[in-house]
Amino acid sequence: MPLTFTVSPDFNARYLPGWYVVNTWLQRHTGESIHLEGCDDFDSLHRAMRDDRIDLVYANSFDAARLVRDHGFIAVARPHGRPDEAVVAAATRSTLNSIDDLRPGTRVATTDNPDVHMMGMIMLEPADLDASNLVVEQRPSFVLVAKSLLNGESDVGFFLAETFDELSATVRHQLRVLVRSEIQVISHLVLAHPRIGDRVDAIRRSLLLMHSDERGRAALADVGVEHWEPVDHEDVEFMIDLMVALTG
Amino acid sequence: MRDMTLDDLQGEIGVEHLLTYADGRRRRVFAVDLEVPFPEGRLIVSRTDPSGVITQANESFVAMSGYSIDELIGQPHYILRHPDMPAAAFKDLWDTVRRGEKWTGYVKNLRKDGAYYWVFASVVPNIRDGCIVGYTSVRRKPSRRKVAEAAALYPALK
Ligand SMILES: Cc1cc2nc3c(=O)[nH]c(=O)nc-3n(C[C@H](O)[C@H](O)[C@H](O)COP(=O)(O)O)c2cc1C
Numbered sequence: 166m167p168l169t170f171t172v173s174p175d176f177n178a179r180y181l182p183g184w185y186v187v188n189t190w191l192q193r194h195t196g197e198s199i200h201l202e203g204c205d206d207f208d209s210l211h212r213a214m215r216d217d218r219i220d221l222v223y224a225n226s227f228d229a230a231r232l233v234r235d236h237g238f239i240a241v242a243r244p245h246g247r248p249d250e251a252v253v254a255a256a257t258r259s260t261l262n263s264i265d266d267l268r269p270g271t272r273v274a275t276t277d278n279p280d281v282h283m284m285g286m287i288m289l290e291p292a293d294l295d296a297s298n299l300v301v302e303q304r305p306s307f308v309l310v311a312k313s314l315l316n317g318e319s320d321v322g323f324f325l326a327e328t329f330d331e332l333s334a335t336v337r338h339q340l341r342v343l344v345r346s347e348i349q350v351i352s353h354l355v356l357a358h359p360r361i362g363d364r365v366d367a368i369r370r371s372l373l374l375m376h377s378d379e380r381g382r383a384a385l386a387d388v389g390v391e392h393w394e395p396v397d398h399e400d401v402e403f404m405i406d407l408m409v410a411l412t413g
Numbered sequence: 414m415r416d417m418t419l420d421d422l423q424g425e426i427g428v429e430h431l432l433t434y435a436d437g438r439r440r441r442v443f444a445v446d447l448e449v450p451f452p453e454g455r456l457i458v459s460r461t462d463p464s465g466v467i468t469q470a471n472e473s474f475v476a477m478s479g480y481s482i483d484e485l486i487g488q489p490h491y492i493l494r495h496p497d498m499p500a501a502a503f504k505d506l507w508d509t510v511r512r513g514e515k516w517t518g519y520v521k522n523l524r525k526d527g528a529y530y531w532v533f534a535s536v537v538p539n540i541r542d543g544c545i546v547g548y549t550s551v552r553r554k555p556s557r558r559k560v561a562e563a564a565a566l567y568p569a570l571k
Contacts, residue, residue: 264453288454290533291554346454350471402541403549407458410515410535410551 167198168220168361171213173353174204175225175278175325183387184223190384194371197364207277220358221368225249227279229354230405238356239365240401242372242393248352250326251284254340256314264291264343267321269298274310274319277303280351283412285323288344311336327389351404354396369395414488416441417527427527430496434489435503444496445527449477457532457552463545465490465507479525490550495523499570510538510548519555519563531560 170191172184181203188201199221204210213219214232221241224232226249232238255261271294275282286295302319304310310322311332326345329337355372357365375381376392385392417440419427427443434440451457457477460469467485475482478493485492494503498521509516516536521529532552539547 287553290556291451291453293556293558344454347473348454348456350458402539403460406537406539406549407551410537410549411456411553 167200169202169213169218170199170221170223171202171204171210171219172223173210173225173228174206175276175281180388183384183389186384186387190375190381191368191371194375194381195364195367197368207279217358220361222356223353224356225278225280225353226351226404226408227283229356229401230408232356233401234405237359239359239362240396240398241355241357241365241369243352243354243396244390245392245394247327247390248349249280249284250346250348251281251288252324252326252329252345253285253288253321253343254311254314254324254329255321255343256317257339257341259320259341261320261343262341264289267292267294267343269294270300271321272300272302272319274302274304274313274322276305276307276310276323278325281323281325284346284348287411288346289321308332311340315339350407354401354404355393414438414440414492417443417525419443421525422527425527432491432494432496434491434494435500435507436489442496442523443527444523444529447528449524449528449530451477451530451532451552451554453554455554459485459490459550460539461490461548461550463547465548467492468547477524477530478522479528484525493522493524495521495529497521497529497564497567499567501570502567506536510536511545513538513540513545519559520552521564521567531555531563533559 170188184203185201188199192199261267267289275285304313307324307328310324313319314322321343357368372393373395376385422443422445425445425447427445430442430444432440432442452473455473457474458471459467459474462468466487466489470482470485478485502518506516518534520532520534522532523529533555534550534552536548536550538545539549
């Protein structure tokens with residue numbers, strides 16, 4: 166039975182072909198047969214989690230917390246120097262210059278990305294805004310969040326910072342950053358199901374060396390990762406404690 | 414932990430207080446009526462051992478507290494206690510986290526230079542193999558209205 170490698174849908178869509186290249190590289194270097202399953206949305210990822218169909222996963226911190234605490238997943242690696250950060254932006258032609266300018270009734274465009282939504286909501290709290298006095302609308306992608314700001318359907322939008330930075334220059338020039346998070350310690354993780362525990366060391370070793378061969382480096386570049394770095398179980402527990410402290 | 418001195422105050426005028434902490438130790442502090450705003454988009458993070466001694470602090474923590482990292486690690490977390498904070502708030506914090514639950518609240522903190530900063534703090538126990546091995550606190554920029562409410566309420570609790 167090949168292993169199933171699932172990639173969280175919240176990265177930039179242009180990276181999806183890159184994940185196939187990463188997967189091919191990983192199969193060659195570990196000798197494992199691995200099937201890559203790209204998820205189109207969080208619904209399908211969460212269904213795969215519930216149905217216990219995931220052996221390896223590149224997960225955001227939210228899902229990682231659940232997989233580690235509730236399902237005993239094992240931390241394998243994390244992308245070096247690539248924390249998950251969020252941007253709250255408004256249209257340049259709006260009168261909004263800072264979070265302090267926001268009032269109850271503000272229309273927020275967000276996505277189903279749970280980390281970005283949480284960080285965005287936290288950054289609105291100083292202006293006494295929360296789910297009870299905001300009009301929050303979900304859009305299918307960050308590009309459509311940008312669009313709803315440009316055509317005046319929403320007042321502010323929540324973005325994954327790296328996706329925001331990669332919007333086309335024309336779009337970015339029409340958007341103003343009101344606040345950008347600098348949390349630094351929340352990142353995506355590669356996790357493995359405990360049932361493949363005996364193979365985790367070999368997979369981890371391969372990933373940590375990936376940037377030292379030319380093809381590996383090229384594959385990493387295709388998913389926007391410089392190199393993988395080790396994470397021990399306590400690093401992950403620390404990140405999860407943070408998530409618990411910040412949410413519900 | 415050493416007493417604060419007038420030299421700590423960077424030329425500002427401070428009001429002297431003698432704090433007695435829950436462990437019976439005492440410290441002289443000076444409170445300066447000057448608020449340092451919480452930086453936007455940041456989180457202040459620290460961890461303690463089970464007794465409340467600081468074991469880890471991030472850059473934002475160090476910057477906002479005014480202390481160096483070496484002055485913080487190994488000190489009880491009450492190094493930041495502000496004389497305006499009611500003891501009841503911290504008793505509730507400790508009762509809650511020792512039960513294994515999460516505590517949240519609005520806290521006014523004392524900086525090394527006597528100035529203060531308000532935070533919205535969450536404290537969670539670090540539970541490993543069923544045991545509490547320490548605590549983590551994350552603070553974020555608080556709602557202005559909630560800070561005004563806390564500032565009005567806390568003197569009555571003292
Ligand atoms: C993880 C953690 C973080 C804490 N952070 C603060 C803080 O930022 N400021 C503060 O005054 N007390 C903080 N406390 C509470 C202190 O331990 C202490 O209870 C408080 O300063 C009052 O001192 P006392 O209990 O000795 O009277 C924290 C406790 C824990 C466990």
